[in-house]
Amino acid sequence: xxxxxxxEPNSIGDAVNxxxxxxxxxxxxxxGTDLVIKMKQGKSEPEHVIxxxxxxxxxxxxxxxxxxxxxxxxxxxxxxxSKIIRDKFSLLADAVDNLGSVQVRNLATIGxxxxxxxxxxxTVGPLMALDAVLLFEGPEGERSIPITEFFHGPGxxxxxxxxxxxxxxxxxxxxxxxxxxxxxxRRKAMDLPLLGIALVLVSDGAEDVCKEARIGLTLAAPTPxxxxxxxxxxxxxxxxxxxxxxxxxxxxxxESSPRTSFRTTSAYRKxxxxxxxxxxxxxxxxxxxxQQRKG
Amino acid sequence: xxxxxxxxxxxxxxxxxxxxxxxxxxxxxxxxxxLLGVKEGCGHGECGSCTVLVDQKSVNSCLMLAxxxxxxxxxxxxxxxxxxxxxxxLQEAFVKHGAxxxxxxxxxxxxxxxxxxxxxPNPSRDEIRWGMAGNLCRCTGYxxxxxxxxxxxxxGCSCGxxx
Numbered sequence: 001x002x003x004x005x006x007x008e009p010n011s012i013g014d015a016v017n018x019x020x021x022x023x024x025x026x027x028x029x030x031x032g033t034d035l036v037i038k039m040k041q042g043k044s045e046p047e048h049v050i051x052x053x054x055x056x057x058x059x060x061x062x063x064x065x066x067x068x069x070x071x072x073x074x075x076x077x078x079x080x081x082s083k084i085i086r087d088k089f090s091l092l093a094d095a096v097d098n099l100g101s102v103q104v105r106n107l108a109t110i111g112x113x114x115x116x117x118x119x120x121x122x123t124v125g126p127l128m129a130l131d132a133v134l135l136f137e138g139p140e141g142e143r144s145i146p147i148t149e150f151f152h153g154p155g156x157x158x159x160x161x162x163x164x165x166x167x168x169x170x171x172x173x174x175x176x177x178x179x180x181x182x183x184x185x186r187r188k189a190m191d192l193p194l195l196g197i198a199l200v201l202v203s204d205g206a207e208d209v210c211k212e213a214r215i216g217l218t219l220a221a222p223t224p225x226x227x228x229x230x231x232x233x234x235x236x237x238x239x240x241x242x243x244x245x246x247x248x249x250x251x252x253x254x255e256s257s258p259r260t261s262f263r264t265t266s267a268y269r270k271x272x273x274x275x276x277x278x279x280x281x282x283x284x285x286x287x288x289x290x291q292q293r294k295g
Numbered sequence: 296x297x298x299x300x301x302x303x304x305x306x307x308x309x310x311x312x313x314x315x316x317x318x319x320x321x322x323x324x325x326x327x328x329x330l331l332g333v334k335e336g337c338g339h340g341e342c343g344s345c346t347v348l349v350d351q352k353s354v355n356s357c358l359m360l361a362x363x364x365x366x367x368x369x370x371x372x373x374x375x376x377x378x379x380x381x382x383x384x385l386q387e388a389f390v391k392h393g394a395x396x397x398x399x400x401x402x403x404x405x406x407x408x409x410x411x412x413x414x415x416p417n418p419s420r421d422e423i424r425w426g427m428a429g430n431l432c433r434c435t436g437y438x439x440x441x442x443x444x445x446x447x448x449x450x451g452c453s454c455g456x457x458x
Binding site for chain 1: 299316340343
């Protein structure tokens, strides 16, 4: 690894100033599980490394009853062990349950997972389906960006070079909501997804109609996407109809444009979307039934 | 060369080191403190042989800058044994169950198991396998490793067959 100067500012303002002063010569380090590897491989050679670990207030999970706020330095392990996330935003717990190893989850942060812009990032599909808003701090103050507008291409995001992600804000889901994230992998653990499907469904309890569907897909296009045509189709349809979900799978395939990569082909990714969307929906619905049984 | 000064608790002792800024925790532990039980396998956070505990949490020391542990607590396999070199129950269990072949992965395996049992004193075999998914062993089929961890029950006693 090439030498650099290490900084550990104690406030977000100091961190922004350091970043602003050093421009492209600086890298932020959160958990380090991606950056340290890139520096070892010589793919990233910053002259200044700015650690966010001593900045107060950005490593907490807060829930007000109306919104969930996750600090950018919250680790995947802390999300995994958060009762409120498992109970109310279960698709986000699904995303971290099988992300790397315990050792990696103890270090890696949700902010790093988002800002790297990796198409395979596990938390991103769920955050897309949750309509999360990203809160940045820059030289001109705060800026918020909906996560659905954040990704511009593999490794390319709307984050300015002198901005730091502080918080991820998620509005509470309406009553009758259920969710699921499925990561399709070749091995059970320690693998990146071939495809990710995240889904939030809102049921009209009495009629068993799907009032609203929000579907986030990762690796289904060059950037994470929302399957908006599929969402429109599903809204107002019977929630538990497998014929309906099969058709939704077809629509989702049609609005996807997956890449062929060394992991798998575009054609196979389309097959996964078709099979996985109904599966994810019925697993979400099963969670809803369990909630309703518990009352 | 730019040096960073790091003060932390290492296996129960307050220590200080001055190392170049880009030193990893793994390099500092092995080269400054000669704790050679911390192994470098892949160097990319895949194999887990460099696992140590930082503030009681298992981490890949190859992925961390040494500066990260300033003010924190670090435990390595060398800090596990008690007075007069009395082995930790997990270490005893690995010996008893023959959960070691070449031994290169063993310190990382034991540190991961230590963190797992601290959070979940009575894990199922599935929970053990899942909790230790970040530790690779290329010699064994993992069965004896899981046997060893399973035999160490709540309270730190070894409760395998016959004991």
